[in-house]
Amino acid sequence: MTPSRALACSLLLALAACGGKGGGTGPSTMPPEPTYSVTSVVFYDENGNGVLDGAEAVRLQQVDVVVGGVSAKSGAGGQAVVAGVKAGAQTVAIRTESLPAYFVPTVPLPVQVPQTGGEVRLAVRLPIGDNLPNENEIREKYGSKNFLLLGSSHALAAASAAAMNREFAGAAEEQERARKYGEEAEDLLVAMHEVIGHGSGKLSDRVKAGAQPFLKEYYSTLEEARADLMALFNVWDPKLKELGLVTDQENVARAMYDSSARAALTQLRRIPKGDTIEEDHQRARALIANFVKDKTGAIEQFNLLGKTFVRVTDYQKMREGVGVLLAELMRIKAEGDYDAVKALIDKYGVHFDPKLRDQVVGRYRQLDLPVYWAGINPELTAQLDAKGNVSSIKMTYPRDAVQQYLSYGRMYQSK
Numbered sequence: 001m002t003p004s005r006a007l008a009c010s011l012l013l014a015l016a017a018c019g020g021k022g023g024g025t026g027p028s029t030m031p032p033e034p035t036y037s038v039t040s041v042v043f044y045d046e047n048g049n050g051v052l053d054g055a056e057a058v059r060l061q062q063v064d065v066v067v068g069g070v071s072a073k074s075g076a077g078g079q080a081v082v083a084g085v086k087a088g089a090q091t092v093a094i095r096t097e098s099l100p101a102y103f104v105p106t107v108p109l110p111v112q113v114p115q116t117g118g119e120v121r122l123a124v125r126l127p128i129g130d131n132l133p134n135e136n137e138i139r140e141k142y143g144s145k146n147f148l149l150l151g152s153s154h155a156l157a158a159a160s161a162a163a164m165n166r167e168f169a170g171a172a173e174e175q176e177r178a179r180k181y182g183e184e185a186e187d188l189l190v191a192m193h194e195v196i197g198h199g200s201g202k203l204s205d206r207v208k209a210g211a212q213p214f215l216k217e218y219y220s221t222l223e224e225a226r227a228d229l230m231a232l233f234n235v236w237d238p239k240l241k242e243l244g245l246v247t248d249q250e251n252v253a254r255a256m257y258d259s260s261a262r263a264a265l266t267q268l269r270r271i272p273k274g275d276t277i278e279e280d281h282q283r284a285r286a287l288i289a290n291f292v293k294d295k296t297g298a299i300e301q302f303n304l305l306g307k308t309f310v311r312v313t314d315y316q317k318m319r320e321g322v323g324v325l326l327a328e329l330m331r332i333k334a335e336g337d338y339d340a341v342k343a344l345i346d347k348y349g350v351h352f353d354p355k356l357r358d359q360v361v362g363r364y365r366q367l368d369l370p371v372y373w374a375g376i377n378p379e380l381t382a383q384l385d386a387k388g389n390v391s392s393i394k395m396t397y398p399r400d401a402v403q404q405y406l407s408y409g410r411m412y413q414s415k
């Protein structure tokens with residue numbers, strides 16, 4: 001506090017609270033219109049649910065809290081007492097510029113003055129690991145931001161990839177490529193799927209507000225297929241090498257194509273009954289492999305010692321097929337062409353031969369691997385120094401899946 005402000009405070013102390021601890025809540029004798037103090041606390045909302053939970057112990061100081069045009073800074077314990085507030089319905093807001101870098105304030109909260117309940121709890125979040133949603137509009141305005149938790153996908157691959165490849169990759173050369181480059185190909189596919197795939201492309205005026213209402217039940221399959229195709233088509237782009245995003249581009253790209261051709265076969269392990277695919281990612285993978293196989297002949301299915309395999313016979317021809325399908329899906333999305341998307345997906349993305357599925361399920365059962373898996377994500381929490389700046393990120397590994405999913409639910413509920 002500056003000397004002049006301290007003086008002003010001591011003069012005013014008799015009239016109204018002047019910030020600091022325990023500001024008076026009663027009306028002053030002067031001026032005629034009574035004013036009140038509003039007490040709030042600024043806390044770091046680690047799990048982003050908007051509520052001060054028991055484990056959230058960090059409070060932020062030196063943050064401007066504004067109520068009805070009057071403001072005060074939060075002090076020790078994150079408490080801010082804004083004095084001189086007129087009676088009635090007001091809002092309590094944080095002045096964003098006063099927050100340490102990267103912090104995001106809560107929306108302004110309502111308060112009835114004089115304040116009857118407890119202090120107003122003002123959440124500030126640190127969006128460490130938030131993905132930007134895939135909506136076209138957000139992609140156009142802000143671009144894309146995604147976090148890939150490679151630890152989880154690599155752990156899964158370490159547990160299952162070798163056995164899967166031995167059983168389902170046909171030639172020795174293909175197995176070797178999968179062993180050496182499979183993981184890199186998978187990481188790159190996921191990254192491109194999310195970053196340049198979803199939400200990309202331009203929409204016509206007709207579907208400006210989004211293609212979903214036009215493409216209805218086929219929209220999600222189209223969007224997943226489009227995202228995969230963006231990865232498959234662009235994996236050969238020299239720009240990737242230039243940016244240092246790929247090691248051995250030719251082999252990584254081939255491994256990606258091998259695996260995408262195999263997917264239509266291996267994913268049947270997850271559909272033990274019936275003869276149709278319902279899930280959108282699975283439909284998308286079937287659409288790509290079956291379309292390329294039918295239109296270009298670059299994917300071939302063959303039998304060896306009573307087992308069925310697929311192989312890519314010509315990678316550049318497969319890429320051409322990928323390009324044709326990608327262009328058509330971009331057009332369908334841009335124009336909202338329901339009939340065209342229905343015809344494509346019904347033909348290539350839905351049906352399979354149940355006999356082939358029984359064979360795949362049997363082969364997979366012998367590998368003794370789980371058909372489905374679920375991961376518990378690590379949790380990232382910012383560690384702050386005394387000024388509220390981020391000094392490091394703490395990573396913890398919760399063990400309770402139910403709690404984690406409930407907390408994700410709470411996170412989205414409050415918005």
Ligand SMILES: [Zn+2]
Pocket residue numbers: 193198223224227
């Ligand atoms: Zn996706």
